[in-house]
Amino acid sequence: MYYLDTSRCTYNISGGYAELACIIYQTGGGVGADGGPAKFTPYTYKFKTYKVNGSRRIFIESIRNYNNGENATQNVLRSDNGFLRFLFWQVAKYTQLNESLD
Secondary structure, three states: EEEEEEEEEEEEEEEEEEEEEEEEEEEEEOOOOOOOEEEEEEEEEEEEEEEEEEEEEEEEEEEEEEEOOOOHHHHHHHHOOOHHHHHHHHHHHHHHHHHHOO
């Protein structure tokens, strides 16, 4: 399960590119004493987007463990199944970046 830290979402538009970053907490470790997840691991997700011939391109720049900097990009990409595209548009909507994208 994943949780989006809405207080830590940012974007920047410059030179035809938009960059979007957010912190996502991944749960794990079974069930804690309070009935919720036993562990939350924060990851920083960074995206870049631009248009080519009228088509929007979205790229994942990196996914890093916020605590230790470990690069988790390839692990997440291997089991993506559309999660990253969904995440990009959810964060773009929350930050209102989507209002600047067509």
